Amino acid sequence: MLDATLNSLGLPKAPAQTRVVVAMSGGVDSSVVAAVLKDQGYDVVGVTLQLYDHGAALAKKGACCAGRDIHDARRVAEAMGFPHYVLDYENTFREAVIDEFADAYLAGATPVPCIRCNERVKFKDLLATARDLDADCMATGHYIQRKMGAAGPELHMAADPGRDQSYFLFSTTAEQLDYLRFPLGHLASKAETRALAARYGLPVADKPDSQDICFVPNGDYAAVIEKLRPGAGQPGEIVDLAGRVLGTHRGVIHYTIGQRKGLGIGGLGDPVYVVKLDPETRRVVVGPKSALSTRTIPVREINWLGDEPLTARPEWPVLARVRSTRAPREAIIRPLSATEAEVELLAPEDGVSSGQACVFYAPEGTRVLGGGWIWKG
Known part of the structure; x- marks a missing residue:
């Protein structure tokens, strides 16, 4: 008190x-x-x-x-x-x-x-x-x-x-x-x-x-990017996981991981989702929803707020949130350094994207233990 x-x-x-x-x-x-x-x-x-x-x-x-x-x-x-x-x-x-x-x-x-x-x-x-x-x-x-x-x-x-x-x-x-x-x-x-x-x-x-x-x-992200980086919206190919060309797009900046609508490639039967963005080749890669499932997430630039240092234990059971709109889910943090770790989700999440944050919570209660940035290792 x-x-x-x-x-x-x-x-x-x-x-x-x-x-x-x-x-x-x-x-x-x-x-x-x-x-x-x-x-x-x-x-x-x-x-x-x-x-x-x-x-x-x-x-x-x-x-x-x-x-x-x-x-x-x-x-x-x-x-x-x-x-x-x-x-x-x-x-x-x-x-x-x-x-x-x-x-x-x-x-x-x-x-x-x-x-x-x-x-x-x-x-x-x-x-x-x-x-x-x-x-x-x-x-x-x-x-x-x-x-x-x-x-x-x-x-x-x-x-x-x-x-x-x-x-x-x-x-x-x-x-x-x-x-x-x-x-x-x-x-x-x-x-x-x-x-x-x-x-x-x-x-x-x-x-x-x-x-x-x-x-x-x-909420028009693409328009802002075009203004900040002229020429950023160059068109390219939409391909499946095997590299087959399914159509064309108007710029990688118009797409996000997990997107389903607005792809302009109907008639494929089962729904497809954006599973990868490749700016170097200007390709948008699509695939089935199962291709979006992720269990292991590399996280860096970690800010740790626990009472012990992050590296004090080989594993930390936590609840992890990978998007602001999603509820925290059970996970395990395996530290690689004071600021990097591998996060294993006990149940897979769809649409985990590089550039988003992964925020850690205590398994019980409401305490925030910190978080870091998701990246592609």
Whole structure:
């Protein structure tokens, strides 16, 4: 149990003497975090990141950190009476997130830029800025929980499984976790968050949730890649597992592993799925669903959050999640080094793709043990 001298953020100070930088996207979640902490008497400073072209952002709906979202974050700060700053991170975001996203797609992978944004921008540069502002901690609107364990702060899934964002935050380090706070992680539903927004009279109380990656309008990945890497959408052949040509395609960047619809090669009898992308030969390889099944996954760039080092045991029984939309499944981690491992799924998964994350959870309970990036060995 927390010592009575600690405030609600687990710090040994009165709220008025505790400065909290709140990462504000302009959406309802981070706005509620800022409002609640201000209401509790904390010294709140709101910070919003401009991550990409401001003019283009104004024309886009439903994405975080866009021009109208910066405006909304400012309105919330004015309504609640705390300072708000906008930081231009456009160059950092392009170099740390967008460029890798484009290159990964060109290499036939299926990247998750939101994870890289958390890892390389929000929980790195923004966190450093929070320290420069003499903040005692940084709070975000992510749906995930930070709990104190025997060895220090632990990362846990959100109380609401439908809102849980642990898949996107696996790369949070122990040092970062010591400084971060997630005030919404314990809420049972998004309805509670919106009720709090209405209670505080926030101008974003009814604002819709963002759905797309912030720099990918309407989920059209291929159009973004074409803009970033002109000529990337060159046509090529669709072939089966034996190399027989079944048709042509309009560019590898238009396809993902596991895709079934939109292949344009009907009349084959049984359904076929994209099982491999070969950018070098510009070939899209298709096959039966059984060809998508995977049990052994090579994982690298592992961020391990267990109490013991990853290499302390030859095997770790865990639950592993290979896509954000899938439930964790039973698996075994076999470490190869402190940052690489082979993950064996006890039951095969379909459509495991290079570039996705593999996130590890404790076999019982809600604790996040870390995760890494899936690659093709």
